[in-house]
Amino acid sequence: MTVATQSIDQLCINAIRFLAIDGVEKAKSGHPGLPMGAAPMAYTLWDKFMRFNPKNPKWVNRDRFVLSAGHGSMLQYALMYLAGYDSVSLEDIKQFRQWKSKTPGHPENFETPGVEVTTGPLGQGIANAVGLALAEAHLAARYNKPDAKIFDHYTYVIMGDGCNMEGISGEAASIAGHWGLGKLIALYDDNHISIDGSTDIAFTEDVCKRYESYGWHVLHVEDGNNDIEAIAKAIEAAKAVTDKPSLIKITTTIGYGSPNKADTAGVHGAALGADEIELTRKSLEWNYGPFEVPEDALNHFRKAVERGASAEAEWNQVWATYKTKYAEEAAELERILSGKPPANWADALPTATPADKGLATRKHSEVTLNAIAPVLPELIGGSADLTHSNLTEIHVSGDFQKGAYENRNVHFGVREHAMGAICNGIALHGTGLIPYGATFLVFSDYMRNSIRLSALSEARVIWVMTHDSIALGEDGPTHQPIEHVASLRAMPNLYVYRPADTNETSGAYKVAVESATTPTLLALTRQGLPNLEGSSIENAEKGGYILSDSEGTPDLILIGTGSEVHLCVEAAKALRANGKNVRVVSMPCVERFEEQDAAYQESVLPKAVTKRVAVEAGATMSWYKYVGFEGAVIGIDTYGASAPGGVVMEKFGFTVDNVVKTAETVLG
């Protein structure tokens, strides 16, 4: 019997290792190396520290766990199965990386209940975790009472060398250190191997010293393969430091236990193969078959179910007390936790008529944010050091800072990528917070993978992107978006709104707040725009609509977005004066328009009307679908230029005259 020779801890650790080995082997695809090396730290964390309820993965006050090294997904699936999550059965583990399985190649929160965030792209997870820890700190500061701590959990991360090489992790760690998020604890799996081989070839910095420079509390466990006592002590020490996040560097061996592949890149991302698995079984004295988990290990691991149930029950008591003693806060909190805005919240959205002075849509955004912030206490966010350009400050609140976690204005610093992932973490905290993150539209490039992950992982985030075209002027081509709006439209499950005025900006925010599983990106102008006749919140919600029309069948349809809609309106007037029937369609959000039924779409863009001109100060690509072979697109497929915004717009053809001329050519 092997059991006798292995402690229960060892048995559990090896059970994780072999589930990973067997899962990857069966799939003939995956990453066994990390789970084999990180099993001791993961087991120690899950078995001896983490508070969670496998039977209720949505329990509000659970500790959050993030596998930032997402390629090691089998580690997480093994832990979840062993701990008793219903979402990952042994059968699911056998279906690792197969069509429609609950165990995809990388952890996906939208596929597998209990997975908090979607990881795989390196460095995102640790930055998500900063967002999770921020959310906990914020909600605790806002809602906790001395006799009723509703929010009181840790955020734990396992990250690898790859995560630490990515710039996003440095950004996130720097701001987490600044904020002093003491309940964020990152276990750094220092296995000194990445895909290309030893980290000696490209990664020789002193990681611990770097985290110290960020203001983190840093610890080192030298033997992460065997010394689980040292791991436990380090986690204890990390928990004891409450004013700094902690990094525990845990030195391990990738593929631990594999006689020929341990400590090599060969075990990082490929199945071990039958022979090496056999040798690994021998080396780890594992006398069980594939996917076989010794009963003792399972029984021990499954105590998590009972622990979790009683932890949640305890918390339910606290919550009951809270609801009794602090009924008002409890009611607000319950509503926020539901993820739904209050009834009639949208009444707060500003509207305007053409008589109202038109402003830049970034200014409309500011007015809107400040109009809804009082009725949506769950709104929290800020800018990557462009607060007064993006106009994202909420005036009813102060700055989120160490010692002032209750505040809602977040200064992310010049860290777009981390901002993106932090916002995703806030949204995926699952407590109803609505994060927003802002920068210049051109710098969406710096955070594109985070935007993508908001869309993929169905996180309700509002991306506030200002200075949305060449019309920003003097800053020149490095700052002028060209391809950005089109290229963001190509991203699935993202609403890209480019509103034209007050009403459309409000409509965009309405959609953003009410879309529980789709993030919204707002492309907003630097320059002033008039309020338009015919716009409304309801129209904007539809994504595209008839802003103005002639009697009868249109000879021509002008389609515009944002700052170019008013050019279309003026051009239509001129064309109508020449006897043409011209319809103007404002299309602030192509994706929403595509979601409308066919009849509505046909009513706006009748198939029979093939003379169409789309006008947008950006790449033309996304408009050919709507103008066809007979139409034209007025756009820009080169880089912009540095000069005052009005000059640049004129030089690039964004004038009423040019719209009229182009329309006349199309009309023939």
Add this chain to the structure above:
Amino acid sequence: MTVATQSIDQLCINAIRFLAIDGVEKAKSGHPGLPMGAAPMAYTLWDKFMRFNPKNPKWVNRDRFVLSAGHGSMLQYALMYLAGYDSVSLEDIKQFRQWKSKTPGHPENFETPGVEVTTGPLGQGIANAVGLALAEAHLAARYNKPDAKIFDHYTYVIMGDGCNMEGISGEAASIAGHWGLGKLIALYDDNHISIDGSTDIAFTEDVCKRYESYGWHVLHVEDGNNDIEAIAKAIEAAKAVTDKPSLIKITTTIGYGSPNKADTAGVHGAALGADEIELTRKSLEWNYGPFEVPEDALNHFRKAVERGASAEAEWNQVWATYKTKYAEEAAELERILSGKPPANWADALPTATPADKGLATRKHSEVTLNAIAPVLPELIGGSADLTHSNLTEIHVSGDFQKGAYENRNVHFGVREHAMGAICNGIALHGTGLIPYGATFLVFSDYMRNSIRLSALSEARVIWVMTHDSIALGEDGPTHQPIEHVASLRAMPNLYVYRPADTNETSGAYKVAVESATTPTLLALTRQGLPNLEGSSIENAEKGGYILSDSEGTPDLILIGTGSEVHLCVEAAKALRANGKNVRVVSMPCVERFEEQDAAYQESVLPKAVTKRVAVEAGATMSWYKYVGFEGAVIGIDTYGASAPGGVVMEKFGFTVDNVVKTAETVLG
């Protein structure tokens, strides 16, 4: 007279400050704060250290200067004017940020000779500088002789707090420390103000300690406003350390000299205004009018012209010696410096016929890289830790490492964004090197701004992006590109190639190497593909071409790229068997096709043939331009899924059957 009260150094420093003040004031736009604070360090560097020839900005062995804090562009323009560059006259400074001026909002290498790289997006410049320093180290190791050092220059950078907050700078600094690039010297303008205010609100890390953790040599000048001796000493000390890059933190006051605005965010990005300028003149005892430079200052500064001429003359001697004594190396070097590949280099490109075993296009890329590496010694690059997945190793060379700078395989680590900017720096070193950088296509998101800057700044870089669709399989949606090919096509001045086989891959490389001012991005498959009948290098160069055709006018055109072309070929056979005239167009590069003349385009895609189906395993957006209202696109506008590649492709409709069925629907 003011002159008597100011040393010549002080006079020169204030001349820089007031050119910046006056330039921004006249434009009513720009960033005076950084130039005012950084003038002492910039003057010290340019006047007392930098070796450059204002009259020949392309002199090969010049020191490279990068203003990573590109918003302070007036600093660079002032320096260039004062030092005697022909590209920046006083009139140009008066035209700051105006249409077609040589002094755009941010420094642009393609507008202003003497500007090495295009900066503005923060953190890019310092990472470009790592590339410049890498290029110098590499060329020196390859070509220098004990008695003839052709390459022997420094790379100097001025960077700010914003640069240091961006993750890309951390990535670049980490790898530069690893490589020990001793001739890279960064002056960190520590003015502790960013746009949102004091760095206290978001940036309180210990930057010096962080750079020490990267292995840099770190110095601190406490009074950067006045103590130019200390600045000079620090630069001396930095030069003396030859095995580590140096960071000199220089503490300054933003907007130094402005009584009311210095040390505030208000002076960062806005003109001072007439009143404050007047007060600043008084405070700095500057009795000169707008744009007036005291003759003493100009005369002193302009000594750079003479110094530069003699430095270059000296170097010319060395070069003459080199050419005499090392004729073979000199000939190779001269050819490389010309930026042109050797005659007949393209003969090395592999070709294949359908009889040749088809492989993954990433494999064809590997074969091609290794076929051309021997004839193109200027080829240098590598992967962001995916060398054996991207297949980018050059077998004729070893690894570029500290002590082995002569080698051409670069390990960037998991640092895509820095890789991008480093490649840009290598290309913009202007010495003919052709860098390539590789990762998974989905992670182009991590380096998108660097790719954009390669395109904007006309840098000949080859971006090798593998695993180009959902067909990569098990890794799942976090790793499966959907919108990437389309969204990169939207980026101006970038050739996006998605080749279908050996010949098209070779064609893509031919274009990449021969396009001096346009970078090329290759989207390559993980999975194997057949070699196609009808493909050729020449065809691929045209971007789109008729791969196979029926007799007579086509009833239908199938347009495919990359891994979907062979589906089109098979579908065409089936359709032809049913009596339809079907043309198959392979379109590996839309941008190149768009560059062909109208007659050629018409010959491939005749306007009269409106029944068209485009097939590409990615977002559909870019194809509507070519299929119109009557056509169809087989693509993917959702995220992918984790499962074996073949399964995923089938489930998403990338099958011959589905192409046939769709074509039949289109044919009606």
